[in-house]
Amino acid sequence: MGALRLFHDVIDAQLVDRHQEKIGRVDELLLELEEGKPPRVATIVIGGAARARRVGRWMVACHRAVHALFGQHEEHESRVQFEAVRCIADTIELDVEADALDSMHLEQWLATHIICRIPGASGERK
Amino acid sequence: MSGRTVALSDLLGRVVRDADGRKIGRIEELNAEISLEQGRSDYVVTGFSVGHFEPFDVIATGNFVQQLVRRFVRATGYSRYEIPWDWMDLSDPEHPRALRRADELPRFG
Amino acid sequence: MKKWGELALGIVTSIGGFLEVGSIATSAQGGAEFGYQLAWVLLLGTLSLAMLMEMTGRLAAVSKRTYADLLRERFGFRFFVVPLVAVFVVSLLVLMSEIGGVAIALQMASGIDFRWWAIPIALLGWFLLWRGNFSIVEQGTAMLGLVAISFAVGALVLHPTWPTLGRALLPSLPSHDHARYWYLAVAILGASISPYLYLFYSAGAVEDEWTIEHLSVNRVTAGAGNVFGGGLAIAALVTAALVLAPRGIRVEHYEQIALLLATPLGRTGFVLFIATLFVTCFGATLEIVLAMAYLLAQGFGWSWSENLKPGKDARFSTSYSVLILLAALPIALGADPLSLTNISMVLTAASLPVTVVPLLVLMNDGDILSSHVNGWPSNLALVVMGLLSLVLLVAALPLQLLGGG
Numbered sequence: 001m002g003a004l005r006l007f008h009d010v011i012d013a014q015l016v017d018r019h020q021e022k023i024g025r026v027d028e029l030l031l032e033l034e035e036g037k038p039p040r041v042a043t044i045v046i047g048g049a050a051r052a053r054r055v056g057r058w059m060v061a062c063h064r065a066v067h068a069l070f071g072q073h074e075e076h077e078s079r080v081q082f083e084a085v086r087c088i089a090d091t092i093e094l095d096v097e098a099d100a101l102d103s104m105h106l107e108q109w110l111a112t113h114i115i116c117r118i119p120g121a122s123g124e125r126k
Numbered sequence: 127m128s129g130r131t132v133a134l135s136d137l138l139g140r141v142v143r144d145a146d147g148r149k150i151g152r153i154e155e156l157n158a159e160i161s162l163e164q165g166r167s168d169y170v171v172t173g174f175s176v177g178h179f180e181p182f183d184v185i186a187t188g189n190f191v192q193q194l195v196r197r198f199v200r201a202t203g204y205s206r207y208e209i210p211w212d213w214m215d216l217s218d219p220e221h222p223r224a225l226r227r228a229d230e231l232p233r234f235g
Numbered sequence: 236m237k238k239w240g241e242l243a244l245g246i247v248t249s250i251g252g253f254l255e256v257g258s259i260a261t262s263a264q265g266g267a268e269f270g271y272q273l274a275w276v277l278l279l280g281t282l283s284l285a286m287l288m289e290m291t292g293r294l295a296a297v298s299k300r301t302y303a304d305l306l307r308e309r310f311g312f313r314f315f316v317v318p319l320v321a322v323f324v325v326s327l328l329v330l331m332s333e334i335g336g337v338a339i340a341l342q343m344a345s346g347i348d349f350r351w352w353a354i355p356i357a358l359l360g361w362f363l364l365w366r367g368n369f370s371i372v373e374q375g376t377a378m379l380g381l382v383a384i385s386f387a388v389g390a391l392v393l394h395p396t397w398p399t400l401g402r403a404l405l406p407s408l409p410s411h412d413h414a415r416y417w418y419l420a421v422a423i424l425g426a427s428i429s430p431y432l433y434l435f436y437s438a439g440a441v442e443d444e445w446t447i448e449h450l451s452v453n454r455v456t457a458g459a460g461n462v463f464g465g466g467l468a469i470a471a472l473v474t475a476a477l478v479l480a481p482r483g484i485r486v487e488h489y490e491q492i493a494l495l496l497a498t499p500l501g502r503t504g505f506v507l508f509i510a511t512l513f514v515t516c517f518g519a520t521l522e523i524v525l526a527m528a529y530l531l532a533q534g535f536g537w538s539w540s541e542n543l544k545p546g547k548d549a550r551f552s553t554s555y556s557v558l559i560l561l562a563a564l565p566i567a568l569g570a571d572p573l574s575l576t577n578i579s580m581v582l583t584a585a586s587l588p589v590t591v592v593p594l595l596v597l598m599n600d601g602d603i604l605s606s607h608v609n610g611w612p613s614n615l616a617l618v619v620m621g622l623l624s625l626v627l628l629v630a631a632l633p634l635q636l637l638g639g640g
Contacts, residue, residue, distance in 0.1 A: 004169060006134055006156040012308050012315075014300075014536050025307065025536030029134035031156075031171065033219075038211040041158050041169035042131065051535075054135045054312050082169060090299060107537065110549035118365070121545040121552070126368035 004088065006041070014091040015046065017098045024103055026092065027051045030079075041082050044094070047103030048077025078103035132219045140220065142176045142209075144228040150207060151176040153222065157208075174214055174222075175234070177206035206234045242452050247377045249288075249460020250467065253281075254383045255519035256336030257329065257426030257583075258468045259512065260576045263492045265419045266475025267484055268412070271395075271403035274469055276420045278404050280427025281465025283620050286613070287591065289457035290598055291433040295440035296449050298603045302437040302590075303533035305597055318430075318589040319534055323527060325586045326431045328579035330523040330562040335572025336516030339489040344509050350569050357563035360520050364555055369442040369541035372525070376518030383467050383515055385496055385507040390470040392499040393477045400473060418638025421631055422577060425584030427465070431526035434590070438529040442541060450607065471495060489573060520559070528555040577639065585631035587624035595621055 004010065006029060015023050028045035052063035067074050078101040080094055087093040098104050115121045137153055144150050155175040160167050207224075209231055215223040224231060265273040291302040298305065307315040337356045338349035363372060409416035436457070445453065474495040475486075484491060489512070496504035496511075525541065531554050532539035538548040545552035566572065595617050598609040609617065 002159065004158040006158055006171070007138055007311070008155060011134055012311055014304065014308070022536060022538040027312070030131050031134060031137070032129045032131055033216055034129040038161070038170040038172060039132075039156075039216070040129075041171065045133075050133075051312050053133075055316055059316075083166075107549050110553050111546050114549055114552065115546045118545075120366055123544040124547065125542055126366070126544055 004041075009088060010041075010092070013088075015044070016091045016093050017096050017101075018094075019098070020093070021098050023094070023096070023098050023101060024078075028054070029082075044080045044082060044085075046078040046080065046101065047075050049074045050077065076102040076105040130219075132216070136219060137216075137222070140222050142174075142207075142214075142222045142224060144224045144231065145226050146228070148228060150224065150228050150231070151178045154206070171211050173211060174209045175206055176209055176224075207231045208234045241449075242455055244374060244377070245452060245456030246460045246463065247374075247381065249456060250377075250381065250383070250463045252377065252380060252432070252518060252522065253284075253427075253461055253464020254380070254386070254467050254471075254511070255515045256333050256512070256572075256576055257429070257580050258423075259336075259471055259492060259515070260486070260489070260573060261419065261423045261426045261580055262468045262471040263475045263479070263495060264486045265423055266472040266477075267479035267486050268419065269409060269416060270476040270480050271400050271473060272407055272409065273416070273419060273423060274400060274403035274472060275406045276423045277427065277465055277469050277472060280424045281461055281468070283424075283623075284428050284432060284465075285458050285461040286616055286620070287428065287433045287594070288436045288461065289454055290594055290609075290613070290617075291437035292440050292445070292453040292457055293450060293607060294597060294603065295437045296445040296453055297447055297605065297607050299441065299446075301441050301529065301533050302434055302594075302597075303530045305603065306593060307534050309597060309600070309603070310593065315534055318593070319530065321586045321589045322430045322434065322530060325579065325583050326429075326523050326527050327558070327562060328575065328582060329429060329431065330520060330527070330558070331565050331570070332572060332576040332579050333516045333519040333523060334563050335566045335570070335575055336489070336512055337520065338566055339572055340509050340513035340516065343490065343493065344513075349572070350567055353563040353567035354560075356517070356520070357559045360517065360524065361556055361559050364521060364524065364541070364559070365545060365552070367541070369439065372521055372541060373439060376514070376521060379514040380518050382507065382510050385500070385504070385511055386467050386470040386474060389496045389499045389504060390473045390477075393474060395473045395477060400469075412638075414634065414638035416638075417630070418581070418634040421584045421627060421634050422580040424627060425580035425582070425587075427468070428587060429583050430586065430590045431523045434530060435522050435526040438526070438533070447607070474499070487573070524555045524559045524562075527558055528552075578635070581631050581635050581639070584627040586628075588621070588628050591617075591624045592621050 011026050011029050013026050015025060017023050024046040026044050027047060028050035029041065030043040030045060032040040032042040049060050049063055052059040064074055080096060084095045085092060086095050099108070134156065137156065140153050142150055142153060153174055154177050156171050157173045157175065158169045159172045161170045209224055213225045213231070215225055262277065294305060295301055300308070306318055334353055334356055335349070338352040341347070341352040342349040367375070440453070478494055478498045479486065479491070486492060493505055493508045496508040498504070500507065528551050529539060532548070532551040537550045539551040540548060565575070597603060598613065598617065601608055
């Protein structure tokens with residue numbers, strides 16, 4: 001974990017939680033700028049309008065419109081401090097629990113409503 | 127103690143000018159390292175890779191494209207600047223400025 | 236020993252997987268209108284697909300990530316949106332065509348109008364995806380897909396003139412109807428080289444947990460499997476040339492394509508045609524739905540796998556469930572399956588650059604492939620395919636307008 005290339009190695013990388021479960025990708029990276037100090041790699045942003053913002057303003061408008069259909073302002077976003085990074089390899093492992101992340105809201109909501117309704121959905125592997 | 131926050135995607139691809147105001151390329155990559163300071167271990171940006179061929183260079187790590195770029199490079203005199211963090215002025219993140227002239231900046235490739 | 240088993244399975248999967256509604260329909264139309272002449276296009280399409288699949292398979296085996304994963308990771312989200320949208324739209328159209336193919340097969344078998352079959356087919360497909368794991372889906376449809384060998388049997392029974400066929404494997408210019416000829420050539424290429432095929436293959440390699448040890452299996456599966464599959468498509472073209480062309484029949488309905496097997500093989504042939512159409516289109520339906528769900532899940536970083544229970548990858552399972560039912564609607568509402576097929580094939584051909592050109596970068600990236608990067612022959616082939624895809628992009632719309640029956 002020596003030198004890191006932020007575009008090449010970090011942004012858009014697959015994120016996994018403590019249990020190696022996929023929790024999304026690095027949709028944005030926030031840097032802290034302070035006078036006289038090197039920029040600090042501060043926060044990983046998952047979900048929300050971050051992805052849409054990278055494409056353009058028009059995409060953000062589409063994103064908000066789609067979510068408005070479901071009665072929400074925009075997709076739930078998670079901000080994780082970069083200190084939570086445990087390992088950077090093919091995936092970036094974060095020291096978090098998937099359940100604790102706001103950005104996993106849709107996954108959890110769908111799981112609850114799917115599992116309840118349709119037989120054969122629960123369990124680990126097929 | 128106040129710090130500003132800037133998004134990585136807002137920096138990538140920004141045109142960088144040198145101390146004389148001349149356009150020297152676009153930010154292609156930010157290189158970071160762990161810095162052990164005040165008992166914390168944070169990743170900090172140690173330098174900026176600035177170059178002209180954003181699409182080629184950022185993804186050129188394999189033989190074929192590298193060969194292509196090198197041939198192209200010799201033909202056009204392209205090179206990449208590696209600007210240390212303290213020689214980059216990000217007070218206006220939309221218009222990054224190198225604090226030295228182009229010929230004083232470290233080159234690569 | 237286990238390797239040989241995997242090898243055989245891989246070949247079988249590709250044979251059954253190559254032929255589907257697009258290949259059947261375009262090969263039949265090609266043979267009916269131009270005899271053997273368009274065989275070279277099928278050969279070109281088959282070889283291109285074989286190479287593209289080998290490459291995306293290699294990517295997955297070495298980097299343990301799928302092509303969709305790498306498209307986002309190496310090029311960033313802003314670029315990724317382009318192949319995401321293009322593949323999604325095109326695949327949805329092809330998916331609708333495949334469901335149409337299954338529906339027509341059931342109409343021919345039962346006499347019940349194809350529109351009534353659309354939703355039941357989607358529900359059956361959904362059920363198999365919901366309960367089945369990756370092996371079951373992949374191998375089940377592959378085994379059943381072997382019924383497509385009927386086309387080879389049918390062609391042989393009709394005694395094709397081999398020298399003429401051999402000559403047709405070389406590119407030739409048409410003597411009549413130029414616009415129609417090139418339109419069908421583009422449609423055949425779109426039917427042969429479909430992005431969902433190599434995207435699915437790449438995801439499948441990760442589902443099956445391929446490693447560097449599987450590189451030779453990958454080569455044989457992608458190579459031999461597609462060549463055999465392409466052979467079946469050529470058999471369909473030959474049969475159409477021998478059955479439909481002499482009678483001056485231009486294919487306007489799927490029922491006419493049944494003649495390809497009914498003429499040489501009689502009543503048995505008719506049944507085999509229905510079975511082939513049903514199985515190959517149904518298999519393609521499952522593959523395309525999964526490919527689209529994989530693309531979404533991998534692009535956005537969701538958990539995904541056909542080997543996980545649906546509750547563990549909720550966004551992924553919701554995606555394929557919604558997609559398969561959505562795609563059944565146009566057919567249920569009466570869209571003409573054959574027209575849908577033709578349009579989707581041409582659009583597929585036009586969409587190729589966004590999934591072929593990025594491979595030129597990825598297959599040469601030492602960080603991803605280490606020592607398994609492309610050699611110069613593979614790169615040369617890829618450059619040629621890239622240029623071909625750009626030509627198709629430019630030519631597709633004009634040809635659709637000028638030559639689309």
